[in-house]
Amino acid sequence: MKQFQYVRPATLKAALDVIGKPGVKVIAGGTNLIDLMKRGVTAPDKLVDINHLGLVDHQSLKDITETKTGLYLGSLALNSVVSENNMVAKRHPLLAMALKAGASPQLRNMATVGGNMMQRTRCGYFYDTTMPCNKRVPGTGCGAMEGINRMHAIFGASQQCIAVHPSDMCVALAALDATVHIAGKKGERKLPFTQFHRLPGEHPDLDNNLAKDELIVGIEIPDNNFAQNSYYLKIRDRQSYAFALVSVAAALEIENGIIKNARLAMGGVAHKPWRLFDAEKALTGKQPTEENFAQAATLAMQGAIGHGGNSFKLKLAPATITEALKHAAGLV
């Protein structure tokens, strides 16, 4: 890899002063960035290590804290720490399940919440610098569209790109109505989690709506009543340490045998965590039965398009939605 500078700012302000500049990259756990640097996919001149930033608003970016309305995860909280945290386990078991379904224990011990959100696609064409890829080098074409696209998107893809966002954690956070807290030079702003990642459209090089000179500082998850009935189901080529073919985060609030509230999001099917708003609506007010789940799953598949290698997902995705809902409802 190319020689690069490494800096370790001590305050958020100092970090924000450097990160927007060309050739500069933020490093958190490094589990994705270093791989990309080794493969020559990205070649920064300067790495800004944010692991040593002091307190931001009186708390460390590694902390997990209670707020008035929910739970707040600092952007540097480790995936392993979040997944083992008592408050998370009690209030949002869905998130803990999703995190534990991702990567391996070693990786989760390094990976951070912010890094996980910002991780790039695992598309093989993105990784191989000799191949065409509009995400890596805009204008070179999409290798996957007519190539090996077994892992690729069935929702929201464009002619430019059919890559998927590979995260598990983000699927749970999208389902749980989380909010992203973002710091920039002009101060902090908030973004609903579902609006953080974007679809490829004409700009597949952009994965999300974070500006170059901004940092993720944390995630807030509002309190909810889903803890009793939630489940993360990940279908993959081996039982652990593999990215999702399809994954589903399912959360239900069931009262007197009726679904009062539902949250559903899918992974492995789109350029962003794919929230199933229509299916959620369809489930609301219904009984938690396999039949109703299957109907919602069918609804969720509207607009899905297969590209050959990934066409099996048109069948696997609804099956996974139904299975996940059955688990969430305690039917299995």
Next chain:
Amino acid sequence: MKTAINKTMPSSAEGMSRVDGRLKVTGAAKYSAEYTPKGLTYGVLAGSTITKGNIIAIDTKAAERAPGVLAVITHLNAPKVPGDQPEKGKAADAKGALKVFYDDKIYYNGQPVAIVVADTFERALFAASLVKAQYKTEKHITSLPDNRDKGFPPRGEGTYKRGTEDAWKLAPFKVEQEYIVPTVTHNPMELHAIIANWDTDNKLTVWDKTQGVKDTQGDLAHLFKLPKENVQVHSQFVGGAFGSALRTWPHEVAAILAAKVVKRPVKVVLSRADMFTSVGYRPFTWQKIGIGATADGKLTGITHEAAGQTSSYENFTEGPTGVSQSLYACPNVNTKYHLVALDIATPTWMRGPGEATGAFALESALDELSYQLKLDPVELRLRNYAQTDPGSGKPFSSKFLNEAYQLGSDHIGWKDRKQEPGTVKQNGWYVGYGMGGGMFGAYRAGATIRAKFNADGTLLLQSAVSDIGPGTGTAMVLIAAEQLGIPAEKIRFELGDSSLPNAPTQGGSATTASVGSAVYKACADLKEKFQKLAGNGATNNPDYTKILKDSGLPSLEVVSETDGGNGMQKYAMNSWSVHFVKVLVNAATGVVKIDKVACVSDCGKVISPKTARSQVIGGAIGGLGMALMEESIIDHRYGRYINNNFADYHVPVNADIPQIDALFVNKPDPIINPMGAKGMAEIALIGMAAAVANAVYNASGKRVRDLPITPDKVMA
């Protein structure tokens, strides 16, 4: 001189632990890449980015100017490899191993076009990224299914026939199906690595990952026109190989050339991506089986066709159709094997070479037939049990496969299996049972052991053999301990060094049978020498130290040689295995979970129970990987592998592996060698993929004939 063993060898009911176990788990075992000869430099290969054509220009200036770079070597400036040059007055061989940096021709994507040597690995790696080649490209082919019509028979091994051709077609019960085994890459944990140093202009030392230091020594002596004794090969520890280190590869020659240029030791460690293109793989193979039987399950005919891929520059052949010729007593068998030359690197032997591929097809087809016949698959096999070798008519040196069937069925609970698929459901998962087996030739080659008994009661055994992980040192120590009646702790086995006495390359599951025979003989020779020394009154179990003391000798030494034996002349010699698998299948999502595995080996006498068990478990896991997830995927438009890393190329992880029970018939083979031990490494994998496919069918009614059995294929 290095020590291959450690003193503390905890023993348990399952047998003695690995003699080098502690060294391995504490990091004290030194692998080839870990040596640090003085002045060590680092070589990194730059690979071609096209699949077929010629290099028309190669710009190395930026790389040469990069910090720390000592040399950039390409076909334009590489020293000649004498053994690569055609002999005077003769044309160059039409086909053969890839000659690295020989000319401007590109035969496969990733072929080395340059090696950059620098003072640190990182600098070499960066500089290698600066080498820019320009190519004239030609149209390439890398897909076997698309080019099967270009198949040709390999020399001498293409076809086989006994009885009537295609007799299966006339049978009342028959199956005809096609089966695919995709390209599977060995991917041992340890990356291939070499450190090369020219001690003088005509003396070469290498620390190299190899399954055979003597073969490597011979290859390098030939390539660089050196007397054998001027080539010293060290391969003390090998972190798995599964066949990938059975021959000498271009990166090894590249390192040696680089060392010549920089006049310092050069280390080359392949990247994981290089492992897919540089050290062979199990070739993509298409197969078709036609198999027929009478109503009472007697096989009447098998037709087995196979087409395997090879490179355009070299023919690699294995024997996928061999199992159909010999596994069952069937009067009419005809087989045909073709190669298809593709613009891809040469494949090589991988654990259970040929047989693992062939057994997937044959054992799947037999299973399909059993459902037609409504006959238990084990019973179908017993009804066609070969008492003598069906091909040659020779008696078997030993065969207890029927006992293996019994052991395995009892262990897995075969009686709980329902013949009707998709009928047993537990907690939302379909439950199914499957079995599949195989065979592999029981080989034995010549070997020599130097054995030295010291006055302090210790014994040193020396052999050039490699130990790629099966526990060779452990087995050899156990043989000597038993023969001499001394504690294993007193015995040391030195290996992995070309200056030690001759041993065959570790391959074909032949090491214990071959080197073990030499150890056995060395012990007998030592005993005899001791008895002579003791003169009258010597007992069968003499007090060795006392005899040495009485005769005032510091030690007693023998060098004992054994040949490969002549069993093959009169007997058909094979090891046999059968695997029983219980699976859970989620019909909705296509997820397959392995619930229970029982592997039974008929491999003669088990010398070292604990390492034998490990060996079977390892092979079984390799087989489960082949069955469920392993596949090296190429984008044929570019001729490049798309999943050449450990995130995307899946091998089983702990979560995929249930309890695997290794069972042994454990009856000595009276012919192969005095210990009665046959090979067991290959058979641990052969037949496993079919056992899984058959279990998946039994559970769900879904028959998968193209490996690997991923969720998309099961749910579809």
